[in-house]
Every structure is written in structure tokens, then in C-alpha cells.
Amino acid sequence: MVVFSAYVFPKDFIFGAATASFQIEGAWNESGKSESCWDHITHFTDKIDDHSNGDIACDSYHKLDEDIKALKELGVDSYRFSISWPRILPDGFSNNVNPDGIRYYNELIDKLLANNITPLVTIYHWDHPQSLQLLGGWTNPRMVEYFADYARVAFEHFGDRVKQWATFNEPEKFCRDTIWGEGLSLGSVALDAVAPYLCAHTILRAHAKAYHIYKNEFSKQNGKLGIVLNLTWYEPLTNTTKDIDASNRKLEFEFGIYAHPIFTKDGDFPKVVKERVANLSKLQSFTKSRLPEFTEEDINEIRDTADFLGINHYTTSLISDASDEIDLFTPSTFNDIAVNYTIDPSWPASEIFWLYDVPWGLYKALMYVKNYTNNHPVYITENGFCEEAIDDQGRVHYYQGYLQSLSNAISDGTNIVGHYAWSLLDNFEWYRGYTKKFGLYYVNFTDPSRPRTARSSAKWLKNFIHDVKSNNL
Numbered sequence: 001m002v003v004f005s006a007y008v009f010p011k012d013f014i015f016g017a018a019t020a021s022f023q024i025e026g027a028w029n030e031s032g033k034s035e036s037c038w039d040h041i042t043h044f045t046d047k048i049d050d051h052s053n054g055d056i057a058c059d060s061y062h063k064l065d066e067d068i069k070a071l072k073e074l075g076v077d078s079y080r081f082s083i084s085w086p087r088i089l090p091d092g093f094s095n096n097v098n099p100d101g102i103r104y105y106n107e108l109i110d111k112l113l114a115n116n117i118t119p120l121v122t123i124y125h126w127d128h129p130q131s132l133q134l135l136g137g138w139t140n141p142r143m144v145e146y147f148a149d150y151a152r153v154a155f156e157h158f159g160d161r162v163k164q165w166a167t168f169n170e171p172e173k174f175c176r177d178t179i180w181g182e183g184l185s186l187g188s189v190a191l192d193a194v195a196p197y198l199c200a201h202t203i204l205r206a207h208a209k210a211y212h213i214y215k216n217e218f219s220k221q222n223g224k225l226g227i228v229l230n231l232t233w234y235e236p237l238t239n240t241t242k243d244i245d246a247s248n249r250k251l252e253f254e255f256g257i258y259a260h261p262i263f264t265k266d267g268d269f270p271k272v273v274k275e276r277v278a279n280l281s282k283l284q285s286f287t288k289s290r291l292p293e294f295t296e297e298d299i300n301e302i303r304d305t306a307d308f309l310g311i312n313h314y315t316t317s318l319i320s321d322a323s324d325e326i327d328l329f330t331p332s333t334f335n336d337i338a339v340n341y342t343i344d345p346s347w348p349a350s351e352i353f354w355l356y357d358v359p360w361g362l363y364k365a366l367m368y369v370k371n372y373t374n375n376h377p378v379y380i381t382e383n384g385f386c387e388e389a390i391d392d393q394g395r396v397h398y399y400q401g402y403l404q405s406l407s408n409a410i411s412d413g414t415n416i417v418g419h420y421a422w423s424l425l426d427n428f429e430w431y432r433g434y435t436k437k438f439g440l441y442y443v444n445f446t447d448p449s450r451p452r453t454a455r456s457s458a459k460w461l462k463n464f465i466h467d468v469k470s471n472n473l
């Protein structure tokens with residue numbers, strides 16, 4: 001441990017920046033790539049705020065040298081990016097591998113390594129082939145096999161050089177809304193009350209299957225494999241038992257539903273999740289719980305299948321119990337959870353509605369994770385702020401506070417091994433299109449050459465990483 005000013009980081013701590021394929025690559029139908037579910041949503045629905053799409057995005061498919069230049073300039077140790085499933089397996093299945101997809105990621109990986117930047121590769125960051133969406137997407141249990149086959153192709157082609165793998169990015173988020181639309185009510189029992197649980201059940205089995213393939217067939221590659229979960233910190237609004245229980249319940253439904261089966265010795269979904277969904281399902285006259293059950297075999301297969309946990313942490317909400325307000329007879333995940341959200345008006349707001357600058361929330365989240373996972377190694381795989389200005393003092397303030405909190409959590413015994421800023425670049429922000437900016441680098445989307453410009457936060461982070469490292473020498 002080296003102390004620099006007030007910051008403390010272990011000597012081999014990893015600093016990085018993150019992106020995801022659909023959000024940056026563009027080249028949506030080039031060189032053998034097929035349509036992804038997100039190409040489909042953006043082309044055929046009006047759900048995106050600015051009616052934009054990922055057809056060109058940051059054009060990183062043609063500009064990987066510029067991305068690497070930005071990473072190099074930042075002085076990061078690592079780059080977290082994701083692989084586009086339809087770019088390497090256009091039919092969705094592993095019988096047909098697209099050589100140009102393999103070429104692109106080979107080139108990216110080789111150039112990163114040549115610049116001393118290690119890759120952390122997310123196998124799935126929300127963009128599966130539309131052909132598999134037509135087969136039901138993540139509600140189809142066969143996706144377990146299709147995903148495992150896809151992961152095997154990734155290990156085969158890239159595993160000689162990639163030593164850090166994450167299977168899924170934020171399954172709770174995409175199981176809730178990314179394919180079907182967003183919002184607390186999507187308007188059907190199937191989507192509001194059933195699909196998120198079918199999806200969770202499939203994802204956990206797919207993750208475990210990929211883990212066992214990696215450990216059994218690719219043990220020689222000697223890498224690490226984990227999963228990335230979203231973890232907003234939920235602080236009880238008051239210190240009443242009802243609000244404390246409500247914030248715990250929210251954490252279990254959002255984080256525990258994935259973390260409990262993988263990281264606890266009991267395995268399986270959290271007790272409160274199983275009980276509440278079973279009880280409400282019964283009351284609502286379903287013949288069985290809307291939450292699928294795992295078999296004993298599934299539970300054993302899923303338990304202990306992560307070398308590390310990735311957490312995406314952005315912000316904090318204040319939680320109160322909503323049990324008295326909900327209609328128990330209306331099936332929905334919102335009613336299953338039964339909480340209300342609010343914020344403290346003194347928190348600095350970002351330019352996206354859900355994100356506030358609350359650095360102590362990260363400290364609490366990390367302490368919670370330490371307990372929950374018995375101090376498993378953790379990467380913060382995403383952390384960032386939404387602000388458009390080139391002189392983005394709000395983002396600088398955010399990183400100052402969050403890195404301080406992170407450093408405090410490390411001093412207090414949490415096992416945090418890395419931090420990735422979201423994002424390297426402004427990019428396609430899902431339902432917000434290009435209206436919301438998360439980049440350390442500004443991207444001019446009206447210029448066909450998509451020039452990248454360092455924001456103040458990029459310069460700040462560069463100096464920060466440099467200072468931490470030179471004090472660690």
C-alpha cells in the first residue's frame with residue numbers, strides 16, 4: 001500500500017476505461033455482421049429519444065487506432081470492451097463463424113497488448129443476434145447452450161491473449177427492460193411480471209455453463225472469468241424497520257437475485273425474492289410462482305462460478321416501503337419489490353435523470369459487497385457521470401469523490417482490484433440515443449470522421465493515474 005495525499009491504492013491496482021460494442025462500433029451491417037436486437041429496436045421502433053441508431057456510432061470498427069490513442073493518452077492499464085455476438089456469429093450459432101469479426105477483435109486485442117493495455121472482455125453487453133430474439137431471446141432456455149457455444153468461440157479465438165472475461169453485463173438491467181422497452185410498466189403481465197424472472201433463470205445457467213467450459217476446456221489459458229452486476233446503493237429514507245427492510249429487499253431483487261446464486265454458500269435465489277414472488281403469485285391465482293425454480297443440480301452448477309465480481313456503480317437512491325400503496329392483485333416486478341425511490345435535493349445532479357453525485361454511496365455499496373461475497377475480488381467495471389460540457393467540472397468532481405470513497409473502502413479492507421471509468425467515449429446511450437454524454441472524450445457525431453476530443457475529466461484522470469502510479473514506484 002502506498003499513500004498518496006488522501007488516496008490509497010494497492011501497488012497492482014488496475015485503472016481502466018470501458019465501452020460496449022453496440023454503443024461504439026457502428027458498421028452495423030458490414031463485413032458479414034448480422035442484425036442485432038438493438039439494430040432491430042433502433043430501426044423498427046420509435047423508442048429512442050432522438051430516433052437515432054448504432055449504424056455508425058463512434059465508428060470504432062474503423063477507428064480502433066483512435067480509441068487506442070485515447071486510452072494511451074489516459075495512461076490506463078486496461079480497456080474493457082465487449083464483443084458483438086452477431087459480428088462473430090451472424091446466425092447466432094457457432095457453426096458459422098464470421099472471419100472478419102474474428103479479425104477485428106484480434107486486431108483490437110493485439111494493438112492493446114502492443115501498447116501495454118490489458119483487455120477485459122465482456123462477452124455479452126446486450127446485443128445478441130435478432131435471429132435469436134425471434135426465438136424468444138433470453139426467455140428461451142435454449143439460449144443457455146447458444147450462449148455457451150458463443151463463449152467457447154470467444155475463448156478459442158481470443159483466450160490465448162485475453163485473461164479477464166466477463167460473461168454478462170448487468171443482467172438485471174437487460175432482463176428488466178432492454179429488449180422489450182423501458183419503464184416500470186411495459187403493459188403486459190408477460191413482460192412486467194414474468195419475463196424478467198425467466199431471463200434471470202436462463203442467464204444464471206448460461207453464465208455457469210460458460211464458466212465450466214472455460215475451466216474444463218481452457219484451463220491452460222489460465223485466465224479469470226466473472227460477471228458484471230449493476231449495483232446502485234439503496235439507502236433507507238428513514239430508520240424505520242419498514243424502510244430498512246425495503247432497501248434490503250430492493251438490493252436483493254436487483255443485486256442478490258444474481259449474486260446470491262453465484263457468491264453465497266447457500267446458492268439459489270435470495271430467500272426474500274423466492275418468498276415474495278411465490279406468495280404474490282399465489283394470491284394472483286397463478287398455478288405456480290412466476291419465479292422459476294432451480295433444480296438441486298442447477299444450484300450446484302451455478303454456485304461459486306466467478307473468479308471475480310464486476311460491479312457497475314453510478315449512484316444512490318433513498319428507498320421507502322411502498323407495501324401499503326400497491327395493488328397486490330396486479331402482477332408486476334414493481335409490486336413484487338414494493339418500494340418507492342427518492343433523492344436528497346442537496347445531491348449534485350447529472351444531466352441524466354437517475355444519476356446523482358453521491359460518493360459515500362459507493363463506500364456503502366463496497367462494504368455491502370464485501371459482506372455479501374465473503375470478500376471476493378471486485379472490479380468496479382463501470383463508474384461515471386453524465387455531462388456534455390468539454391470543461392466538465394461536474395464529472396471531475398464526481399471522480400474526485402468516488403475515487404476517494406473507493407480508496408477509503410480499500411483502506412477499510414474491501415478487496416477492490418480495479419476501477420474502469422464509463423466511458424472512454426461519448427456513445428449511443430440506449431434509449432437516450434446520443435442525447436446523453438458519458439465520455440471522458442467528447443465525440444463530434446455530426447462530423448463524418450467522428451473526431452474525439454479530451455474533456456477536462458480526461459486530463460484530470462490522466463494526472464490522477466499518473467500521480468498514483470509514480471507514488472507507487
Ligand code: PNW
Binds near residue numbers: 023312314354429
Ligand atoms: C449501464 N440506472 O447502464 C450500462 O452498462 C452502459 O451500457 C450504459 O451506457 C451506462 O450504464 C450508462 O447508462 C445503466 O438507471 C443504465 O440506474 C441505467 C442505470 C444504470 C446503469
